[in-house]
Structure formats: C-alpha cells, structure tokens
Amino acid sequence: MKIVVAGGFGVGKTTMVGAISEIPPLTTEAAMTSLGAEIDDRGDVTTKTTTTVAMDFGRVTIDRSIILYIFGTPGQDRFGFMWDDLITGALGAIVLVDTRRIDDCFPAVDYFEHRDLPFVVAVNRFDGRLAHELDDIREALDLSPEVPIVTTDARAKDAVKDTVLVLLDQALARAMVRSRAPGR
Amino acid sequence: MSPRFRTDRAALDGRERLLESRSLTPPAPPCDVLEDDDPVRPFFLTRGRTRTDQDIAFETIVSATDAGRSASPRLAFELADITRLASEPVSVAEISAAMKIPITVARVLCGDLITAGYLDRSIPLVAPTDDVELIKRLIDGVRSL
Numbered sequence A: 001m002k003i004v005v006a007g008g009f010g011v012g013k014t015t016m017v018g019a020i021s022e023i024p025p026l027t028t029e030a031a032m033t034s035l036g037a038e039i040d041d042r043g044d045v046t047t048k049t050t051t052t053v054a055m056d057f058g059r060v061t062i063d064r065s066i067i068l069y070i071f072g073t074p075g076q077d078r079f080g081f082m083w084d085d086l087i088t089g090a091l092g093a094i095v096l097v098d099t100r101r102i103d104d105c106f107p108a109v110d111y112f113e114h115r116d117l118p119f120v121v122a123v124n125r126f127d128g129r130l131a132h133e134l135d136d137i138r139e140a141l142d143l144s145p146e147v148p149i150v151t152t153d154a155r156a157k158d159a160v161k162d163t164v165l166v167l168l169d170q171a172l173a174r175a176m177v178r179s180r181a182p183g184r
Numbered sequence B: 001m002s003p004r005f006r007t008d009r010a011a012l013d014g015r016e017r018l019l020e021s022r023s024l025t026p027p028a029p030p031c032d033v034l035e036d037d038d039p040v041r042p043f044f045l046t047r048g049r050t051r052t053d054q055d056i057a058f059e060t061i062v063s064a065t066d067a068g069r070s071a072s073p074r075l076a077f078e079l080a081d082i083t084r085l086a087s088e089p090v091s092v093a094e095i096s097a098a099m100k101i102p103i104t105v106a107r108v109l110c111g112d113l114i115t116a117g118y119l120d121r122s123i124p125l126v127a128p129t130d131d132v133e134l135i136k137r138l139i140d141g142v143r144s145l
C-alpha cells in the first residue's frame, strides 16, 4: 500500500517521510522519457528527452501482510509522467504547504484535483505561527470543500501520523462508496 | 533485512550471462558493448523500455521463485542481483534503492523476471484502494505506531 507526499521545493517532504518511516528514507531515481516538442534545424520535431529525478520513500510495516510505503515526490511540476506512475495504486496524497510560499503547492493541488485520488492539504508549521489562517489558505488554493486542510509538523512523528490518518479516513470513505457502488 | 548489492563482478562472464537474459527479452545488440561497470547497463537490459506488460507498481512486493533461485547464477548481473535481493519479499522501490538503478528500470527488469517465472508477486483480489477491511487495518496500525 502506498501514499504520496507532494509539494514544492524544500517544503519538508523528505522530513515528513522520515518522521514516520521505520527506516531512514531511501532514495531512488526515476529516469523519465518525457515528450518535449522541440523543433530541430531541419524542422523535424524531436520528441524524446530523458530526465532523471530523485525521489525518496519510507516504509511502515503494519503487520505481515500490510506494508505502507510513503513516497516523496520530486518537487518539480513538470514531471507529470512520473506522477502518474507514482500515484497508480496509491491510497491518496498529502500536499505539503509552506505558508510563506503558498503558490509552490499549486501544481500539486491542481494535479490531484484532476485525479480520482483522495488528498489532504497539510500546512507545515516550521515552528512558527502560521502566516495565514487555514481558511484563507483554503480560499487561496480554491480547494473544494471535501478536501481536508490541516496543520502539521513534518519533523514530528505524532503530527505526521495524524496527517496520515486524516488522509486514510478519506481513503476509507472512498473505498466504502466504491464497494457499495453497483457493478463492482 | 538490508540486502547488499554485489560488487565483485570481475569473476563473472558477461557473455554467458547475457545468453540467459536474451531468452527473457527480445534480442540484444552484441554483448561486446557491455562493460562490467558500465552505468548504462541496466538501461541496456531494458532496451529503453520504461513500461512492462506486468502490472507492477513501485511498491509491489516481489519474491524469487524456486526457478528464479536456481536460474540466478545464469542470469545477467542485474537480473541475478534482483532474484537474490528477492530471496526475501522485497519491493520494487527497495530493489531500485539497493541496486542504485532508476525505479522505472527496476520495474521493467522485475516485469521481465515475473514473465520468465523467476519472480512472484502477490496479486490482491481486491485493489487495496477499494479494500475497506484492509484500509481499516491500516488505520488501526498507523494509529498505534
């Protein structure tokens, strides 16, 4: 089982993964072939560019048959191809926000809003007071009402646990709706 | 459980090993181009593929089959390493991290090994995202961390 932590650069994704993981976050690379529309000298379109991004993940063993993996996505917003791969089979996503740079999480919020995937917006407190109220942030991000927004502390296991639980409640609600839906 | 990536490759015969890998996957270019420490090698084995026919995600847990265990000495380096790492159940992501190969590459190679019958992967009857009981157990588990 898997959840994903997304958000802008340096917002605390790796810290959050590490706070709950039973192992220090492991790093892996994802080589991606993305389609770029580059026109070369001859007027031909060259389409393939390969980029490599680092991604980290942690692990929580619940019991013999349940292992939860937490993946921290690369911060860039132009890696849509890999995000699609990453969220396949995911229970949901946490979008981490730094209130001093709210805009940085737009690509992630926008991305998940257009996917059939539960997500939670978690504002990383970075010790201090919030620069904005949660309601203001909700409005700034134009979040739909069903998307929870919470504060968290990416360094603190308990706070991260709570954030994960908010997400898992969303995932549970969705699973219940789906398992009741006819034809499934 | 911290499987190490084998590094002493000097004793291994690349040509012989590649033969086995050829039977797994479409024909490869001449094996002369392979150097033991060539960082491009894993990409070479995938032949540029980033997808696999097998339905595997980054977190999918794989484990070596008996056939995989006995074939291991004859497999190409990376494939042998994967079957060895998978002597205990291990995720594609962890294989990627242990072998320092991109996760997309690890996934393709695991897919090849599954197709060849050298790796097993448990396929849940219900997708975890739709499995109410499983998610409830997960929630209880996270709560008691």
Ligand SMILES: Nc1nc2c(ncn2[C@@H]2O[C@H](COP(=O)(O)OP(=O)(O)OP(=O)(O)O)[C@@H](O)[C@H]2O)c(=O)[nH]1
Pocket: A008, A009, A010, A011, A012, A013, A014, A015, A016, A072, A074, A075, A124, A125, A126, A127, A153, A154, A155
């Ligand atoms: N004070 C404080 N520092 C934090 C907190 N969360 C993260 N940091 C620090 O912020 C820096 C960036 O955190 P990371 O966890 O590496 O952020 P990231 O989102 O993984 O960054 P990229 O992967 O580079 O996008 C690190 O130096 C962390 O120690 C927090 O809640 N409070």
Ligand SMILES: [Mg+2]
Pocket: A013, A014, A015, A056, A072
């Ligand atoms: Mg990071």
